Amino acid sequence: MSQPILFTPLTIRGVTIPNRVVIPPMDMYCAEDGHVTDFHRTHYGKFAFGGAGLIFVEAAAVTRTGRISNGCTGIYHDSHVEAFRPITAQIRGLGFRSCLQLAHAGRKAATQRAWEGNGPLTQENLEAGDESWTPIAPSAVAFTEGWLEPREMDRADMDEVREAFVTGAQRALEAGFDMVEIHMAHGYLLQSFLTPLANRREDAYGGSLENRMRYPLEVVRAVRAALPDDVPLFTRISATDWIDGGWEPGDSVALAKALKQAGVDVVDCSSGGNMLHGATNSNLARGPAYQAQFAKLLREETGIMTQAVGLIRTPDLAEQLLQEGQADLIAIGRQSLFNPYWAHHAAERLGVPDWEAWPAPYAWWLSRWKRGLASMDEEPLA
Ligand SMILES: Cc1cc2nc3c(=O)[nH]c(=O)nc-3n(C[C@H](O)[C@H](O)[C@H](O)COP(=O)(O)O)c2cc1C
Structure with missing residues (x-):
């Protein structure tokens, strides 16, 4: 029987991912001052046993104030490196690859853990010990009513955050990750530079599409320059805001071209994040693989490799997306929370010979x- 594409390896630069099943980044909101805990070691250990070729570790904030919540994982201190090591070692030891998502929450920082409601911190959260702080963003525009108004970033902030992404990438490699992803989606800092919904700047970083892409591309170039040539670099984007007057798929084509030129290897195609509950549970155009169209568009228009994500649940659909050339990698998120052995079961279902x-x-x-x-x-x- 022939090998389904889902279970063929993919080599990117110096790293071979043994199959195309990916566990996408999923923030567990239960870190301690950015450090992963026993919870995370069990959580990622399950995936290390689970057969997916590439396992993302959730959004790790590159600065302490770049955390979405008090429970978010970080890579802003050397001590985080040690905490991640058992996780990357176990993934590698079982033959799989790991990627750390580097993130800054921007104007969506200093909020509740998702499982507490994902909204602004309440008095109760503060009394329970959570800290609050003033978020930074391209413009002083709150995410929505009742959320903290961010402070507009000046040049010094932009330099500091760019360097924090670089240091975060270096620490990720020290921690044993095979690659990194820059989080440029879901209304967080870098995407809020891209989208006109959040970026009202009047300097060289706001206004035209070229200007809005300038800072995220500066960050990407700085990270790429700091990574060895054989280390892959992913970026996760919101291919569309799903909002009139917001970021659109055509903008993503322009961005993907620029990312490719800047040395990005894979664009991980998500969407949304600039409306309440927009990243994972907006009610727009949702259905099986509803975001794969963007992975296909960018792959076809720019030749860059893409990762499809979002409501992909069955092995047959995952394989079909690859057969149709819509993407190079397939991420299985919530379905893997439900069934961390998804890849093993998919291999069984698709009749992979000699599954090892x-x-x-x-x-x-x-x-x-x-x-x-x-x-x-x-x-x-x-
Ligand atoms: C619990 C949870 C946490 C998430 N955390 C992140 C994150 O840290 N970074 C990110 O880019 N996306 C995050 N997402 C979005 C997922 O990576 C994925 O894009 C989304 O769940 C859609 O895929 P699915 O339908 O296969 O679950 C999260 C989703 C869930 C369910």
Whole structure:
């Protein structure tokens, strides 16, 4: 039987990802001053056992005040490096690859943990020990009513944050990550430079599309220059704001061209984030693989590799997207929270011959179990 594309390797620069199934970044909002905890080690350990070729570790803030919430993971201190090491070591030890998403929350900083409501901090949150701070953003425009008004960034802020992305990338490699992703989506800092909904600047960083792309591209170039040539660089974008007068897919084509030129290898195509609950649960145009159209558009228009994400749940759909050339990598988010063994089950479903991605102690038992079930006319593994 031929190998489904989903289970073929992909080499990017010096790194070979053993299959195309990706666990996308998913913030757990339970870090301690940016440090991952036992919770994260179990959480990512599950995925390390789970067979996906590439495992993202959630948005890690490059500065302390760039955290979305008090519970967000960070890469703003050397001590974070040590905390991440067991996670990357386990992923690599089981034959898979890891990527850290580098992030700055911009005007969506200093909010509640998602599972507390994802809104502005309440008196109750502050009394429970959460800190608040003034977020920074391209313009002093609050995300929405009732949210903190950010301070407009000056040149010194822009230099500081750019350097924090660079230091964050270097620390990520020290921590054992195989690659990094720059978070440029969902209404957070870099995307808020891109979208006219949040960027009202009148200097060289606001106004025209070229101006709005200028700072995010400065960050990308600085990070690329700091990474060894053999290390892949991803960026996650919001391909559209889904809002009239906002960022549109055509803008993403221009951005992807510039990102490619700046040395980005893969554009991870998400959308939304500039309206309340816009990133993951907006009610616009939603349905299976509803964002894959953007991965396809950028791949076709610019030749850059793309990652499709969003409501992709079944192995057949994941494989179909690859067969149709819509993307190079397929991210499985919430479905992997539900079933961290998604990739193993998908390999079974798609009939991958000689699937060897189970951890060795499982593989031996499961192959015997499978034969045993068949001999008893029991349901096969599924
Ligand atoms: C719990 C949770 C946390 C998330 N955290 C992040 C994050 O840290 N960075 C990011 O870019 N997207 C984040 N997302 C969005 C996911 O990466 C993904 O794009 C989204 O869940 C859609 O894919 P799905 O339908 O397969 O879940 C998060 C989503 C969930 C469910």
